[in-house]
Amino acid sequence: MAALIKATNITKVYHKTSVPVHAINNLSVEIAEGEFTAIVGPSGCGKTTLLNILGGLDQPTSGTVMIDGVDISRMKDSDLIDFRLHNIGFVFQAYNLIPVLTALENIEFIMLLQKRSRKERVARAKELLEQMNIADKADHRPGELSGGQQQRVAVARALASNPRFILADEPTANLDSVSTENLLDLMARINREQKATFIFSTHDQRVMDKARRLIRLVDGAIVSDDVRS
């Protein structure tokens, strides 16, 4: 299967107080459409940096990142924002919903940025809330939802733009075990039924157990890449 994401020889060097820190070290990886992949490793191994680079939030010091044949590693800031909007969904560790908008409006917001009609936005947002089993929370603001519910809204928001893939940075880090289990089941189902591509960064064993591919990082380099049946 052709690679959806192809990162080649990427390096990321931070100059912290003039001492260079190699967060990513000449790393190459390919991810195909429909994968359910977890990037794992100890703290500071470069998981988040790799995710940021794959998601176009950060640019590599060297190397290229191709998404669907488009090189995003040297893209202009405004083009990159548009590219992210239409191609990448994000789920953050701290949910990062807009606190003054309701669950429905948070999901709608992404589609508003895509300039979709109000009718279409509301219909899609409601459909996603149904899928996430939180339709009854549509009019609740994030502050009125539990962590698990907020993260479901965040997943719905990530899916709302019909992205090519979804990046989730430690999505279960702030959740209890029941919420984690529910969220993982939900994402696995979406991956299975809708062929949505998920890439996680995590050090949560429960996430690793659900992932069909495990990329293990140490010191900014891949030390193992296991695909499970």
Place this chain on the structure above:
Amino acid sequence: MYLTLAYRNIWRNRRRTLITILSITFAVLLACIMRSMQLGSYDKMIENSVRFHTGYIQIHKKGYWDDKVIDNSMPMDTSVIQSMTRVPGVDAYVPRLESFALASHGTQTKGAMVMGIDPEREHQLTLLKDKVVEGRYLTSGDEGVMIGQGLAEYLKIGVGDTLVLLGQGYHGASAAGLYPVQGILRFPLPQQNDQLVYLSLPTAQWLYGADNMVTTVALLIDDPDHTEKIVRDIRSQIDMEEYEVMDWKELVPELVQNIELDNVSGRIMLWVLYLVIGFGMFGTYLMMTAERIYEFGVMIAVGMRRFRLQGLVFLEILMMSVMGVLAGICLSLPVLIYFNKNPIRFPEEVGEMVETFGMEPVYAFSLDPVIFTNQAYAIFFMAIILSGYPIWKIQRMKVVESMRL
């Protein structure tokens, strides 16, 4: 949804937003009151000086204003008068024959300004009849005089006594006459009180040998704000080689200069006020930006273009400004309307002093719409300037760094 988002965002920190809006409200309220008093005082100054003396517009023979002698008088040409009165906005005309003479009674003599007037028309313009403190007001057929109270006291003359006038008439003729005093007038301005002698127009023309001549035609107009247009219209109707048409700004340039000078100091005061409020507003925007940097980073990360985010923040700042301005105007409006209808009177001693300058001793309040629109412009201008900081910050922020906070 952007409007909803902006509106909800500004109420995230309810207390801070309220303080910001209240500070704008207070600034607008204070500025409106200050400007209303200032513009109101200018209106009064203009009214006292122009409305009750020169009139808003005067027509003379060309050259009269530079050389005010009776030889520069002009005939009362009915066709010219008709052309002027036909101009929209001109309500009436007030003819005058003005010159100088020595006024004498008994052993006392003093230089006086003699004004030949049409008593009824003059009253329409300057409310002269109201200044009679003794005797009676002139009628057009009268052959007596009315004189200022100060002059009467100096000459030791009263109603019924005879005043001698001696001067130079039209084209070198001598002007001399005896006139019974019919009335004593009291003017607030000492120059007027100590110098003025009024005769009916035919009597003055007879005295100066200037039959059917006048030096000035003052115009009564419907609205002082129409002065410039009316002057333009009259200039297009009459022969400008023969006549000069002057508005009140040309007639009393020193008044215009005084107002302009005072206006500058008033504006400086306003800008100081706005500067103080501006720092308060800036503090709010600074905090609002600092505590939302992470959120801004997330919004850009998920696909919100920077200019949209900048627009959203500007909308929030604009909303707070609009609320502050509207509240300020709504609060100031009843205050200004009340004081416009019921001006504050000066305390007695100060009032008397003010009256000696020919001013009515009141703090007048203006309701000129420009008072309100200018405050709105000033606040919006500040909002635009101050929104520069969050806009700059959003433009410069790095998404990953801001989300690491």
